[in-house]
Structures are given as structure tokens and as C-alpha cells.
Amino acid sequence: MAGTESKKQSAEKKPKSGAKPQQSGGKKKEVKKETGLGLTNRKAENFGEWYSEVVVNGEMIEYYDISGCYILRPWSMSIWEILQAFFDPEIKKMKIKNCYFPVFVSPGVLEKEKDHVEGFAPEVAWVTKSGNSDLEIPIAIRPTSETVMYPYYSKWIRGHRDLPLKLNQWCNVVRWEFSNPTPFIRSREFLWQEGHTAFATKEEADTEVLEILELYRRIYEEYLAVPVIKGKKSELEKFAGGLYTTSVEAFIPNTGRGIQGATSHCLGQNFAKMFEINYENEKGEKAMVWQNSWAYSTRTIGVMVMVHGDDKGLVLPPKVASVQVIVIPVPYKDADTQGIFDACSATVSMLCEAGIRAESDSRDNYSPGWKYSQWEMKGVPLRIEIGPKDLANKQVRAVRRDTGAKIDIANAGLVEEIKKLLDSIQQNLFDVATQKRDECIQIIHTWDEFVQALNQKKMILAPWCDEKDVEVDVKARTKGEMGAAKTLCSPFDQPELPEGTTCFASGKPAKKWSYWGRSY
């Protein structure tokens, strides 16, 4: 496979090593001689290549020798950990408990829910050998854990007092996809959390679906500074085997594609039926549980990179940046170099004590300019420069990654100013992203308008009859090199739908507004 795989990796837009600052000049050369910082691709011109290059040069990802698998380096892993540190306590407040189910599934169980297995079967990886021996029956690697967990839900849930049962696990899952592997966005193995809950009533399940969806919105909007739209998926796009699916949907203006950010499913009673998850209710009657499952994955990080990154590299929102402030000494000729380095250390200490994640870059084999470029590539939200003049004036110079604005800040009151600046960067990233996203939203009423908007890479809001066949038809009619259009979601926040409004695609009476577009 090695040969084949490496060919596939080219198709993955694996950046050429010449483009990497960590690589230029050959692997074992002296670090000092490195040049060639910066990206060879531009976001506006060559988005796919730009993305592959920025995640590698920003040291988030290393391409791996198995296609579709990627190494999460500390620079991205720390973002994942920050999101975890938000989400995990939130679900614990909701009395959801963590557990861990095996990575392996036996085929009998996997195939129990027909719609579900049809959705996942083509992508399932199978273990057939251990050491040199063949297994008697192949064992699947979980693509998701409904069928792994629910036989045990059946065992554990017997009376109404066993409900609700609310479990979550943080784990890896494997989906052996062949289409267009992309770091974070579409990979054969990824990290996620998956919550699986069972309730006595549909009302409780419905309520939880939305509570979780709100946490997902907060991950995107409050942490990753990425605007998302909450809504319900169409029948065609909902989770295989579930009752209904809600999601947060993001949009990538450069490619004009929507991207499903995270999903919170109500499974209804379908899995309960297949896996016999029954209980005795308060009246002593046999009843069936209502179930939810919900997940967000490392895809979150990829969406953030796509939305905020620019031609200088990554742009990290302060709330998820493992280094929020990078302090760089700018020595000058016979100026007080030691004093400058000391001031940098003191600044870092002061900021760290105040809970700001700050580091100084005191490497002596790089110029300040080279360091600026490198930390811009890595997306650090704020740079502080300290040179002879700053030392003399008891100030520092702060440079924003998002706007490039330069601000001189007096040492007295530094912490407060930096905190304000970080808040302002976080807010500005969200505002700019929202503005760009909103500029892409187009309301249409007719098929012609739809096709035109699609060609203009819009996120299309259209009145729809909400019929499955019509979505199938729209997909067929828009098929092409760029991929077909489909529904992204029907937003919970529905504009007014005047009586008599017709569906843009079928001409039948419209039932709701839905977002449409190409998607990841």
C-alpha cells in the first residue's frame, strides 16, 4: 500500500516540502540558514493548497504515511484540549457521565439497525488477523458507537428509575473514506466525543438535543469565533437510523461550501426497538426509551483554520490559542541587550501571573523579523516587541495578528490593556467572520435565482416544500465537477414565510425556509 498511499497523498494536496519553513534547505542543514518562511499558496487563489500548507507550516498537522491519517501536533492538540476543558464540565453539570466502550464491534451487532449500517458500511475498517492467525469472524472498528453501546443499554435499563441514562465518551473513530481526505475536515481516523442518552419521554430527549446543540454553538462562536447557524437537517441528510438531526452549520466563503459543524440527533425509538431497550414504567407497564446521540470532532479545528487563516498563516482566536501573546526581544546594535531580554522575561511573568498564556522567544539564531513571520504563521493573536526605545520609554509595542495594528502600551497597566486587546481580537474575529458569512447568504425564490446563486458560491436561503424527492431531484440537477447542491439545514430562526410562497425547486407550496449549497 505504501506506494499507492503516497500517490493518494498527492491527491490530498500534501504540501511540497519546499514550502515548509521547517524543511527548506534539506532536513539536516543548520537551522540558521533557513529562509523561505511564508506560504506559497494564497487563500483567495488556491484555497485547497493554501489550507494544506497552512496546517502543516503552522505546525498543527504532519502528514502521515497512511493516506487520510494525520498527526495532530501539540499546536492543534492544545486547541482540542481547550475545547474539551469547556465541554466536559458543561455536560457533567447536566449529569452526563464519561465511560469508555471498546473500539471493536462484532458484525452481528453492527448490522442490527439496517438504515444505520447502510449509512456506515462502505467506510467500515475490518480487523481480520491477529499476529499470523486469521480471526474466525472479522471484527469492525467503530465508525460511531450506537451499535457498540445499545446492547448494554438494554441490559442496564430495566425500570423507570434507571432513566435517564446519560453517557459520553472521548475517543477515536475510524471511517475509511476515499473521497478527498483533508486534515481535520475529512480524515480516516478522528477524535471526537460521542454522547448517548436514553430517556423515558420524548420531551426530555427533545430538550437535551437543544441543550447540547447550544453547547456546540458556544464552541464555535465563543471559542473558535466562527458563526454558525442552528437548524434541523432534512430527511435526506439526517443521521442514518435516527428520528431527526439538528446541527450547527458553518460556511467557508472562499469555497462557497457549507460545513456541518457538529450534530445533535434525536434517535427516537428506532434503536430502542432494534436493541430492545425497554423498561417498566411507573404504572408497571412495559415502555420503550427515547434516545439521543450527539458529537463534535476535531473537524472544529479545521473549520476555524479555514475561516480565520490568511496569507500569512494561521489566525488563532485568543480563547483557544495555547500561546496568546508572544514576546520578542528586538536588540539593536550596542543597546542594552541584557536589559531587553530581562524586560521580555519580566513581561512574560507578569502576563502569566495574570492568567494570560504568554511566552518569550529568546532564540539567538533568528532575527526578530524571522520570528515575527514564524509566530504569524502559527497564528499567535498578539505579538509584543521590546526594543531599546520601548525599554527607555517603559513601554512595549503590541501587534495584533488579526488586523496588524500596532499599539504602544505603557508598562503600568500592561496586563489590563493586553486583556482588553485579547478580548477585542476575539470579538473582531467573530465579527469579521460573521460579516463575510452574511455577505454570502442569498435569499432566492426561483430555480434560476438558485442556480445563479450557486454559481456565485452563495449560502442560499430558499423557500422549500420539504419533500425528500425534491431534494433528490435538486441534487441530480446540480450534479457536476463541484459537487451537487443539497440542504444544509432549516434554520430554527425562520424568516416570515408569506402564505402562497412556493418552493424554489418544485413549485409546490413552501413549508419552510432552508439553507442550500454545496458542502464539505
Add this chain to the structure above:
Amino acid sequence: MAGTESKKQSAEKKPKSGAKPQQSGGKKKEVKKETGLGLTNRKAENFGEWYSEVVVNGEMIEYYDISGCYILRPWSMSIWEILQAFFDPEIKKMKIKNCYFPVFVSPGVLEKEKDHVEGFAPEVAWVTKSGNSDLEIPIAIRPTSETVMYPYYSKWIRGHRDLPLKLNQWCNVVRWEFSNPTPFIRSREFLWQEGHTAFATKEEADTEVLEILELYRRIYEEYLAVPVIKGKKSELEKFAGGLYTTSVEAFIPNTGRGIQGATSHCLGQNFAKMFEINYENEKGEKAMVWQNSWAYSTRTIGVMVMVHGDDKGLVLPPKVASVQVIVIPVPYKDADTQGIFDACSATVSMLCEAGIRAESDSRDNYSPGWKYSQWEMKGVPLRIEIGPKDLANKQVRAVRRDTGAKIDIANAGLVEEIKKLLDSIQQNLFDVATQKRDECIQIIHTWDEFVQALNQKKMILAPWCDEKDVEVDVKARTKGEMGAAKTLCSPFDQPELPEGTTCFASGKPAKKWSYWGRSY
């Protein structure tokens, strides 16, 4: 496989469902009617069966339909999370960063280090299919990640400024073992952390090996209240492909077996050579890195269960118990039931506010006695009972899980007293375990003494010539149904070795004291 697997599970001492309180009386029966709490096996009489029963009835583990795989339920997962919450910040202080490498390894890389692959090859699980298609070349699931990671260490490390490189990951690994699967102790998939570090000098590597080992000691002794011995593994028992291995070794008095608690390996330069992990040193010369790897796994939890558990169930040390105090209302006839329930809630609130993990059990379908048994089964360190007399006297009754001692505590000053009691339980568990372990340690000098001590299930401390062939020979001579004896470790804390002391097995001059015994 389903059929075969379920047969294997019997060999795994999977407890019969009749033995489970959650199961007796048939799955769907009314909860109220359940009886049969308690264990059918005794720790002293039937250790293996007792262990399987206690991890299931204590709700730590559920057996899974694939042999050797187990479900970690919230009751054990919370312990794993508490250990993580200790260890992860400690290694971050050491500037070790978290990352995530793929679960898959290509065969070429896996087989690069000969000794290493020989150690793991028989247990490697292979993915050969995705969906209905055969992969061109099978892909291995990581049994450990040396060969996954080190090709990239070679890529990332070029100059001395790239050193040290210190990464860690929290993940699952798979070792498809066929011998005696046991929950936590020996399972086909388990959770662990694996640290992988590279240094310019052997001295730095040596230092880190011991720093990590000290963290492992603290996990066992400070958190799990399990005494361990720090030492070095023999040449025969060291990590496949490494230079030397250090470990913390625990001992299970009931079975007379040692158990490797966690390992911290110095890999030397062997992997560096195979994977070409070179760098240019300060003099501009090409040099090779020194590497370590180190890991602890969910095995930690199993060791704790084996050491502290008793015939009533689990016994959890307060520091790792997700519920440290269970508060149980004891209503009596026409007494003020509401007042009792209110007092329970108030007590829980007070304790929780003080940072104690307390819960009340206000279920109305179980008697207080039933609840006592259930929480004893689950190993909660301290039970608080509140009845009419306690209410009248403004006190509570506390009952220790470790000693069964009952203490009346006045409501005034409750928090302080409970804190003291929890500390005392933690210390007592460690002290009792240490005493029991120490009673099993036997110093011997001759082969006859060795054999006798082995038959008495001792942890044997013996003067040894430290020759590989002699250990091979001892293994051969002690082979039998119970398994052969081998070295556990040479303790860092060496008793005096008078000149002229001879090896118990070979009669050659002894070089060191080593622990020997049967082991897990």
C-alpha cells in the same frame, strides 16, 4: 466468532448473571424485588472469580461480546479521569506536550526495529479490509507507538535547538493477547498515556526516566494507596528494543503474584539508529539522540481493586473515589421523615461546598440496609446515616468502608471531621496494604529457600548474579501450572550485599538483590 468468544469469556471468569445484584430476578423484573446483594465468591478462597465478580457488581466493568474487551463504566472511568487530572498537569510542568498520532501503522515502519517487533508481532491486530474491499497491504493497529512516532521525530529533529522533544499522548492501544484476559489487568484494548522523548544527552534521558517513575509511584501510593517498589527490570524483562527499563512493581498477596504497575524506559540510541533520528550538535557535528518512552494504563485501576477489595465489594481510596461520602436517610415509622431527608440534602450541600464529593441516596424503593450493601459493594469510602435520633441530637453517624468503624459526629464541625476521616481512610488503606505486602516479602539465599518461598506465594528478595542465562534457567526450572518465576525488578533501594554473597540460583558471585516471583 460469537460462539467461540462466549466460550472464551467463561474462561475469563465472567461472573454468572445470578451473582449480580443488578441482574438477579431477571432483567425486566421490578427493581424492588431485587435481593441477592453481595458476592458469591470470597477473596481469600476464590480470588479470580471474586475479582471478576467485584468489578462487575461494583459497576466498574461490563463484560463485552468480544473476548478480552471490556466496557469501562462511569464508576471506573472517573478513577481514570482523576489519575489523568493529576498526571497531565505534572508532565506539562516538565514541558511535555500532548499530541495525537494515528492508531494505524504501516507494516514497513512497524517492522523496522527487529527486537521491538519480535516483542509485539504475535499480538498485533491487522486491518485488511474496508467496506467490501481488500486493502492492498494490511495495516496494523498500534500496540504501542514507538514505530508510529519515530519516523517523524527523525523529520522534526535537525539541530540541537530542536531538543529536547517531549511528547505524550492519551490513547487506546490494542494487543491481541490470548492468555487469560482479565479486566483492567490484561485486556485486548486498553487506555493509557505514552510519553516519547528525545534528548541530546544520556544524562538528560536518565534523569527524566526517574522523574516519570516518581510520578508513577505517586499515582500508586498517593492516589491508589497501593505500595510499590521502584527498580530496574532485568535484561530478559526489559522493553523490547530499549536500553533499560525501570518500573514500579506492586504485589497481590492473595495470588502471590507481582504485577508491573507502570514502566519508564530509557531506549538509548537503538531506535534513533533504526529511524535515523540525528541532529547537528553545537559543534556542527552529526549526533544521535537519546530517547525515553514511558506509560501507565488502566491496569492501575485493576491493581487497586485487587489490593483493597474485600468480601463486601470494592474499597476505593478517597482520593480516587468519585463519591467519597454517601449520605443515606434512615427513616423510622412515624418519625419526621421529611426532616431526615432535608438533613441529608443539607449535609450533602455542606460537604460539596467544602470540596468533598458527596451524594445522597434518597431512593424510596430500597431499604437503608439494602443501600448500605450496595454502596459498600461500590466501595464508597464513607457512609453517613441520618435517622430520627441523629436528627434529635444534631449529629450524623459515619461508617468507614475500610474498618467498618462507626463514629457519631456533631453537625457543628462536620466538614472538618469528615475531611480528617477521609485522610485517615486514605492513609489506613495504604498502611494496611503495605503491611500485608511486607509480610509477603521473603529474603532468601539458596535455591531450596527460593522454591519454598515461591510455594508460599512470597515476593522473594534474593542475591543474584544478574546473568540473563540464569534467569532463563530459573524460569525453566520453575515452570508449571502456576506459571514460572521471574525477576520483578532489582530495587533501587538495595539492602547491603556482603562480599562473598553468592547467587541463589547459579552459585556465582551475587551482583545485586533482585525481587523474584510469579507475576501477572
